[in-house]
Amino acid sequence: MAMEKTVEELARLLGAQAEGNLQHRLIDVAQLEAASLTDLSFVESERNSAEAFASRAGCLIAPAGVELPGKTVIRVQNPRYAMALAIEIFHPQPLLKPGIHATAQIGDNVLIGEDVSVAAFAVIENACRIGARTRIGASCTLGERSELGEDCLLHPRVTLYAGSQIGARVILHSGAVIGSDGFGYAREAGKYHKFPQIGWVELGDDVEIGANTTIDRGALGATRIARGTKIDNLVQVGHNVQIGANCAIASQAGISGSVVIGDNVVIAGQVGIGDHARIEDGVVLGGQCGILPHKIVKAGEPSGEPMWGTPARPLREHLKQQALLARLAKKHKDRES
Amino acid sequence: MAMEKTVEELARLLGAQAEGNLQHRLIDVAQLEAASLTDLSFVESERNSAEAFASRAGCLIAPAGVELPGKTVIRVQNPRYAMALAIEIFHPQPLLKPGIHATAQIGDNVLIGEDVSVAAFAVIENACRIGARTRIGASCTLGERSELGEDCLLHPRVTLYAGSQIGARVILHSGAVIGSDGFGYAREAGKYHKFPQIGWVELGDDVEIGANTTIDRGALGATRIARGTKIDNLVQVGHNVQIGANCAIASQAGISGSVVIGDNVVIAGQVGIGDHARIEDGVVLGGQCGILPHKIVKAGEPSGEPMWGTPARPLREHLKQQALLARLAKKHKDRES
Amino acid sequence: MAMEKTVEELARLLGAQAEGNLQHRLIDVAQLEAASLTDLSFVESERNSAEAFASRAGCLIAPAGVELPGKTVIRVQNPRYAMALAIEIFHPQPLLKPGIHATAQIGDNVLIGEDVSVAAFAVIENACRIGARTRIGASCTLGERSELGEDCLLHPRVTLYAGSQIGARVILHSGAVIGSDGFGYAREAGKYHKFPQIGWVELGDDVEIGANTTIDRGALGATRIARGTKIDNLVQVGHNVQIGANCAIASQAGISGSVVIGDNVVIAGQVGIGDHARIEDGVVLGGQCGILPHKIVKAGEPSGEPMWGTPARPLREHLKQQALLARLAKKHKDRES
Numbered sequence A, B, C: 001m002a003m004e005k006t007v008e009e010l011a012r013l014l015g016a017q018a019e020g021n022l023q024h025r026l027i028d029v030a031q032l033e034a035a036s037l038t039d040l041s042f043v044e045s046e047r048n049s050a051e052a053f054a055s056r057a058g059c060l061i062a063p064a065g066v067e068l069p070g071k072t073v074i075r076v077q078n079p080r081y082a083m084a085l086a087i088e089i090f091h092p093q094p095l096l097k098p099g100i101h102a103t104a105q106i107g108d109n110v111l112i113g114e115d116v117s118v119a120a121f122a123v124i125e126n127a128c129r130i131g132a133r134t135r136i137g138a139s140c141t142l143g144e145r146s147e148l149g150e151d152c153l154l155h156p157r158v159t160l161y162a163g164s165q166i167g168a169r170v171i172l173h174s175g176a177v178i179g180s181d182g183f184g185y186a187r188e189a190g191k192y193h194k195f196p197q198i199g200w201v202e203l204g205d206d207v208e209i210g211a212n213t214t215i216d217r218g219a220l221g222a223t224r225i226a227r228g229t230k231i232d233n234l235v236q237v238g239h240n241v242q243i244g245a246n247c248a249i250a251s252q253a254g255i256s257g258s259v260v261i262g263d264n265v266v267i268a269g270q271v272g273i274g275d276h277a278r279i280e281d282g283v284v285l286g287g288q289c290g291i292l293p294h295k296i297v298k299a300g301e302p303s304g305e306p307m308w309g310t311p312a313r314p315l316r317e318h319l320k321q322q323a324l325l326a327r328l329a330k331k332h333k334d335r336e337s
Helices: A007-014 A046-054 A079-090 A315-336 B007-013 B046-054 B079-090 B315-336 C007-013 C046-054 C079-090 C315-336
Strands: A017-019 A039-042 A059-063 A073-076 A177-180 A185-188 A191-194 A200-203 A214-216 A222-225 B017-019 B039-042 B059-063 B073-076 B177-180 B185-188 B191-194 B200-203 B214-216 B222-225 C017-019 C039-042 C059-063 C073-076 C177-180 C185-188 C191-194 C200-203 C214-216 C222-225
Touching (some): A185 B079, A200 A214, A214 A222, B007 B073, B059 B079, B073 B079, B177 B200, B191 C079, B200 B214, B315 C315, C007 C073, C039 C079, C059 C079, C073 C079, C200 C214, C214 C222
Parallel strands (some): A039 A059, A177 A214, B059 B073, B200 B222
Antiparallel strands (some): B017 B073
């Protein structure tokens, strides 16, 4: 499946300069430690230059300034990005034969674009619309009136509840559930009475949603995730949450109902955000930190640091408090003994 | 799909008094900020009265005492509950045509009640019983001897392991797994030997289970969740857990094996409860808090507050400790500089 | 389904000595509190001897030294392990009829071993290999070139992405996703560009993976879990993680990309491990604790204790710090009042 390129050809495709043996032939990509002479690999920064030097890779993508004497190198500004492009060259995505599998169940008034593929045991309910070249994996279920843009990829076993609105080039991983009911009840006479969840979910273009992640529909109105935002596995997004563009949300983060998140926010693993909190543009939330309900978190307070701990505070402050506590506990113990 | 009602008709259906333009016609429901003249909306308390006053909604459900001069208002004691009832009026659940899809696989000795619907690619194994009017979504799998009461709703892609006992009016969201093996092993000669998990799961009437939530069967005997308890997405319930009636358990909470939880307990998101802990009636556990194994948590200690932190302590105590620590760290820093 | 054994027969099968009424007939197993006269039950240690004494079980498996006067007892070194073996005797796993269901979709060049069973609506893509006696549940999807060893059990609705390499006797629970894309992007011009995830997942022999757990493929190269390791429900394992043999990882733990975990490690529920951390052989991580990225955690520092808190520290140290803080806060309050 992989294809052969000379270093020179590859550099040209990446719009970059190469040094060393420009006619060397590459046939695949690999990590530094696993690479062989016909593999391309990459160096992100000075920090892994020793590892890079020891690598048997036939060519290295590297930033300016990292010295790699005797190596064949393609110099770029953003090695990670250049490597991503190179992997796409060596491993082009296999083209799925378009077509609707004989077992798939397609409802009434479904609009299906050109070159769409629908795999075995998929269920597409009435009045859905599917954009050109979108691929729907085995055993996916699209509820009534769901819409998918062009060039989407749904891995096997994705559920869209009725009325989901999905943009173009969206990737949904296996087990993802889009549009499940929010956790909304009215307590009356000692019992929970279901507050009907009649809203929907909107995902912008280029959104990616991880395996077994759940995104609840709005109670009334929409839960929205704007273009370019990437969400990892096992994340929970509650009803009526609004997430901006180009955010990254790592695994097992939990975002409660009606939270508003700006653009370019980074949320680490297992972070918990209480309902109605507002996270402003560019905030970074560190692993496992907790944001209280209704809290507003601004970026750059005091200095662009990530937030840490529960309730979350700037990382340096958090570490200082932890260190002081450790010191006091030690002193106290010494005094006792 | 929505139907038209005058304010007067709606107030009568809700058993409430209306003020203002009683003949005004409503055709849908909406959030305060998105509502138009033909929409009903609601006000929960004084706190959102400004927002309510600015809303273009044609009618507001509101509690007594919230002044909304010039507005058409339906006065109720529990606005959230009245709004839930109103949504049910404007958006009656679509009736699924009863019937068993031609592709569904039904085992031997399966008892199916009246007006049951079974969607495409569902698998119902031998000796299952399904109560009247229960709806089973696409690609659900019901293991042998599973029983579902009347009027249940299984969204697509729910798994019941063999022997699951489900009450009436239970809602199971997409990706939920009921009856998976508990995490039980005997360590022998440096290896984990599986402790066979031969119990089952019992869910009481009116239970709701969120998307991708997992509820393990008992090792021996049952894992039980009593009537009216609502569980959010991505929650883990371990083997032999016993949960009382009318509890609410938010997303990503984790409940270890053999934990016992009373009635009317509220558990916030990402709470972790260690094995064999006992959470008594009416306890409130705050987000991300951790309960140690074998711990007993009583309600109202000292004053009905939620518990917070790991190990969990009353909220006020937790906040006081955090504040003191921050103050000490600041003082220490000032002294140093 | 259960079968009858005398105490004497059972003791012989377990290679153990019995005391009391050796001819007493047992027909099933049960928990101490639920057992009746024809049930076998077990006592793990002195700690539950009172409960054992009160039990109506017809026979008890117990370790030496636990006095149970008047009871019929089978004496063993490892009661939990002996009980596991006894349950296997009374509840042998039902044999699935081998065979491929008529609805299953099998691709080209698939190698299927002897006595394999494939349930309804399973999809097995091109060039997969399935070992003898392996059972594949309803609605499972095996991506191209996946390999499963002998005697595996895939419960319904498991997804293997292309190229997954699974050993022998592996158990995968419902909703598990093996080989989903890791969370890898290159940030360029303010947007996330997908870093293609072209690696794969390898699971060793005797691995068990819980319901709705997600295990990402390597970005380049493999994510590996060695033989005998058991993983609970809703766990996240990131790309290129390496996990050793005979580990136990409890529910909702999250393991970030490129983490390396040794053998015999125990990880409690909701633990979070930052990327590139290294957890050495035999470490125990307590519930909810957090390990910072790139951190190295050694066993037995200082004394084989579990680690606790975020950032994680030895349990005793953590508890001491928490206690000191509580004391200081109390003193401070007393002074104020």
